Every structure is written in structure tokens, then in C-alpha cells.
Amino acid sequence: MLTRTWTRWLLMHGFLRAFARLSARRGEPLGKLARGPDGLLGSSPYIEEIRRLGPIPKMSGVHITADYEVCRTILRDRSFGVVSPNHPSLPKPVRWLLAKTDLGLPNLGEPPSMLVTDPPDHTRYRRVVGQAFGPKAIATLEQRIAEVADDLIDHLESKPRPDLIGDFSARMPVTIIAEMLGLPAEMHSTLLKWGDSGAPLLERGVAWSTYRDAVEDLAEVKEYFDRQFDGLDDEPRDDVLGMLAADDALTRREQVSNAALLLDAGFLTTVNMLGNGIALLASHPEQLELLNAEPWRWRNAVEEILRYDGPVRMTGRVANHDVDVDSQRIPAGSLVLLSLAGANHDPAVFPDPHRFDVTRENAAEHLAFGSGIHGCLGSRLARLEGSIALPALFDRYPHLRLDGPPIPHPLRNLHAYRSMPVELGVRAP
Template identity: 90%
Template sequence: MGKLSLGPDGLLGSSPYIEEIRQRGTIPRMSGVHITADYEVCRLILRDRSFGVVSPNHPGLPKPIRWLLARTDPGLPNLGEPPSMLVTDPPDHTRYRRTIGQAFGPKAIAALEQRVAEVADELIDRLESTPRPDLIGDFSARIPVTIIAEMLGLPPDMHSTLLKWGDSGAPLLERGLAWSTYRDAVEDLVEVKHYFERQFDELENEPRDDVLGMLAADDALTRREQVANAALLLDAGFLTTVNMLGNGIALLAGHPDQLELLAAEPWRWRNAIEEILRYDGPVRMTGRVANHDVDIDHQRIPAGSLVLLSLAGANHDPAVFPDPHRFDVTRENAAEHLAFGSGIHGCLGSRLARLEGGIALPALFDRYPDLRLDGPPIPHPLRNLHAYRSMPVELGARATPR
């Protein structure tokens, strides 16, 4: 059994550590857990009902994490604890997803296209009067938080608070975090809990047809289930999109040849979004637990075993994506990536994220084709969620929007 080296760049996030796993086989056992960076194995496990999500008390999780979770109020809407949809399996997961699935379906998301374009244009207009624009705080974060807040029926004056809650809650999805970070996150979770409880109290007397209204109208859900999944939708509704937009801006600014191609052939933008997600997806890894003994690629995975899935590794598997470390917006199979997972736990908001990326990034670079980074962007101190905290830029000359 080998020892898994996580490395300074984060959990399975940098190429040397992914290749270390790949060289040991398709699903080696390392540091007490099975782990894979193989695309086909990752996709199989994500789709196979023989595997379930990881419970907070699983012995394969680091002891400090289990210790913290055991001492946290179970009534708080922690994204990484049940009844969050993220960490529940059927039949509960099926109930939660069915309640709100229609709001994230193809027809509902397509209806948001004009609104996303309006928000993006408004924010791009403001950038010109901003002394030193930060394309995370002034742009990438503001688009998805505006849209998800409107979907949930939350007022504009809550946007800054929602961003604060999302920023503090994101580390709870990590496998290791400082005590002070955890304490701040729990303090904010108390605020989140009370806020959404008040929202659902109001909805009992004044029903609405937004996403919170859908959760409130489902009599089969307890108040705790409503609050936990409202909090999940809030955070998941903008966290991954913020990261996707920020990562995409950095990639495109660093590959001017790809930007030139998109300017000449704008119909390629749809595929460019997929290549951004493949090349530098917002989530580096996830985990599953074997519900019973399972054989994968001639290897027995005993019941209860934790399997770590390197999504970053799968998306750079040379057997599926030739020359995987080359950023290429013309890559024919870019959309086959696993950035949004797959199977029943595939990201509910993937259509929304693609819509926001496919509108916001072309609009930004159409308006400011000479945009360039004003120094290296500042990475977010997270290991699993790959993101930037700040990205100052020089906009360059403004072009007439097409």
C-alpha cells in the first residue's frame, strides 16, 4: 500500500500528484483508501448505485473533521451533513431533488437567458468606472449570486450577505481546515439557519412561486430539510459558477491565441465553456462509499470502503482527452468532462452554470478584447474547490458591443 502525497497545490489538484496515482493503477489503495484518477472508473462509480455518498462519520475521513462534525449542532444547515441533498442517497435524495428539479430544468433555465444577459451587461458597464476592477468581486461573484437570489426570491440588499455566507461555508466542503475558519463558518451557519427559518415562516402565510416556495409547498419535507436544502441551493447556486468564471477568465487571458480564435469564430464559445470546465473545473475531487463488495477492474472494493475520485485527474486522462494539459477551445470531446459529476448526484445547477458562463464570458471579452490581468490573480486558500479570491485586471480599450 502506497502513501498518498496530497501536495502543496491541494488535494489531487496538481499534475504530479495525479500522475502519481495514475502510475499505481486505475484504482490503487493508498493511505488507507481507494483512489482513482481514471476517467472510466470515476464515471462508473459516479453512476453506479453500488456506491453512495460519504457520511460525515465515515472512518475514512480525517479524525479532526469527524471530531468537529460530532460536536457541531446537527440542526445547522451544513452543506456536508444530511439532510443536505449533497450528502444523502435515495430515497431522501430523490424526494429533495424532485421537489425543486423543475426550477433547474431545460425550459426554466432557458427562460433566464435574457435576465443573465442584462445582469452581465450591467456589471460590465460598471467596470469602466471602477478604478482597479477585480473580476472576482466586481463581476464573477455578482452574476451568479444575483441570479440564484432571484430564483430563491431573496432581495438585492441581501447579496453581500449571501456572498459572505458562501465564502465562509465553502471550506466546510474541504477535508481539512483551520479551527478559526471552522468557527467562523459555524457562526455564519447559525445566521443562515435563522434567516431561512424566517423565510419559511413567512411562506406559510404568503406562498410564492419561486424555489423557496417550492420547498415550502412540499408538505413531506420537514422544516430542517427545507432549511438545509435552501442553504445548499444558495451556496451551490453561485460557488461553482464564481469559480468557473474566474478560472475561465484566467485561462483565456493567459491564452490569447484561444481568445483570438473565439473572436473570429464566436460560435465556438459553447465548446470553450466545456473546455474551461474540463481543463480547470471548480471541484477537484469527490468521494463515494461502497454499499457492498464491488469488483472494479479486477480489484475487490470491500463494503464500506471509501473511494476518492479525482475529477481533475479524470478530466486530464490522456486515454480520453489527447494531450490533456493543452487548453484547446476546439477540443471535440470537451463536453465529456466530469466537472459537474455524473449520475443521480450530478450537479443540479449545471445548466444554469453553463448558461451564465456562455453569456458572461463572451460579453466581457467582446467589450474589452484587450483585457489583461494586472498581476497574478490571488488564489482562494481552498484545496478541493479550485478558485481565485481576487483577480485585478486592466480592461484596455472598450469595443462596441456586437
């Protein structure tokens, strides 16, 4: 098992880490992006260097873009597929090895996770659970989200040194998604642990020790959801797990893999958005003051948080066949890296893009949740949670301030904080 796991890590991550080191030594922007956590920021000088090279330059054998229109076009174009370990563009020996080392675990970054599958499978998976994340279903959660947010805020005062990640930003979305999936409250801490260890698998080029630890937790995730689905065979439910279980066209592996994806994606994005938003507002008191005076701007403020410092910085697509983008030929099998953070800081679309401005008129045009058929399924839920939780927090504690610099999560592509100690200040009457 260990040899198989190591071989899979080498194919999925190890070679890429070595390639990134070589590219960085050559001084190429792509290598700098891959090696440093700050390289993927929308305001990074490496992103701006790529932007100066043109809409979709090629370097180190791959195309890369920070251009908003190019990113949006590719995300919506069915001529491009997601980056997957079984994509036909990979050499046959690599695909053979990946098939032989398949661990059979619910890895978010591997099929049959809908995140890395294309139609028709992607269509099947998304159709099963799409209704639970539709506008009407999400609207019914508004009152419950407000209750959970208020309850967590009430408990902050009892903490000697409140941490707005562990005590608030993580707890709120995991409570909501667990209830949507029909999972008990006593599992919340375990779910957060699994989410924290599984998050690096959404990236490429992770260290061996990180991958090994994540795989160990994934075995627990698989065992847990297998038991859940076994129980659903005898007692059907109308929650999201019940929807997956009721579809006879899905295999057990497809059910477990997409349940794990919905669990992690259901709170990871929101945890990161809330943490990034709190840090931004605490460091831009004039923007927070404006929101206190004009609270109707909070929904737009959430969009500007997502634009300015979105939870996902980059994604990738593979050309399914020869295709022209912005008058440039992209050959079949070519990898195209899309800097979502760069697109969200494109001055051609967002004037003065490096300024955080909650009144920005077109903030909602950001690509933080992607676009097209792979647009984030939970985007409505994340937006609603942000527009309720953030004003609730700052209404209760208008003088809240950071107690030292927030501790960032050691990830490159997923921008998040691991810890954010604060001083609450005087509670509002």
C-alpha cells in the same frame, strides 16, 4: 456549545488533518495531495504518480483513482454512496459522537443537505426543486442573465482597479440564484459573505479557526431562512423557496438545509468557473483570438474551461457492499477518492490533456459536474451563465489583461480565485 463545536470539528476535520500530515511525511502521494493546494490539479505530478500505480490503487488505507472510466463508473453506480457523517460504514462510537454533537445548522457537507444524502432522501429533495433547474426553466433565464452581465460590465469602467471576482464573477451568479430563490437584492453582499465562509465546509480537513467562523455564519443563515419560511406559511410563492415550503413531507430543517445548499451551490460553482475561465483565456491569447473570430465556439470553450480547470477537483464515495470495479474487489465500507481533475486530464480520453484547446471535440465529456444521481443540479445554469458572461466581457474589452497574478482562494479541493485585478484596455466600439 464551543466544546460541542470543537468535538465535531475534531471528528470531521481534525483527525483527517493529522492523518494527512503523517501520510505526507511518509512520502505517499495521497498525503501530498491533501497537504498542498497544487496537489489536486489535473496536471499535478502527484496525480500522475497515482495514475502510474494503476486504475484504482490503494494507499494509506483508502482507494484512489484518477482514471476517467473508473471515476465515471463509480459516480453512476448505486453500489456506492456519498461520504456522510452518518454512513453505516463508520464505527458506531464515531456515529454516536457525531449524533451527540449535531449542531442543527445548514452545513452543506452534512445531512440533510442533498449533497451528502443518498436515496430515498436524496430523491425526495431533488424532486422538489428539480423542475426549477430543468432545461425549460433555465432557458427562460437567458435574457435576464445577459442583462445582469451587461449591467455589471457597464460598471467596471467606474472602478479604479476592477476586480473580476468581486465586481463581476461573484456578482452575476449571486444575482441570478437570489432571484430564483426570491431573495432581495440588498442581501447580495451578505449572501456572498455566507458563501465565502461556508465554502470550506465542502472540504475535509479544514482548520479549526475556519470551521469555527463558518459555524458562526451558519447560525445566521439558519435564522435568516427560518424567517423566510415562516413568511411563506402566510404568503406562498412560486419561486424555489416556495417549492420547498409547499412540500409538506419536508421538515423545516430539510427545507432550510437544502435552501442554503441551493444558494451556495447556485453561485459558488459559477464564480469559480468564470474566474478560472477568465484567467485561462487571458493567459492563452491565441485561444481568445480564435473565439473572437469564431464566436460560435464559446459554448465549447466553456466545456474546455470546465475540463481543464474545473471548480471541484476531487470527490469521494463509500462502497455500500462488496463490489468489483475494473476487476478489483472494493470491500464494503471502503472509501474511494475520485480525482475529477485527474479524470479530466486522462490521456486515454482527452489527447494531449494538458493543452488548453477551445476546439477540443470531446471537451463536454468532462466530469467537472460529477455524474449519476449526484450530478450537479445547477450544471445547466452554470453553463448558460458562462456561455453568456464570458463572451460579453471579452466582446466589450477585447484587450483585457490581468493586472498581476490572480490571488487564489486558500482552498484545496475547490479551485477558485479570491481576487483578480485587471486592466480593461480599450473598450470595443
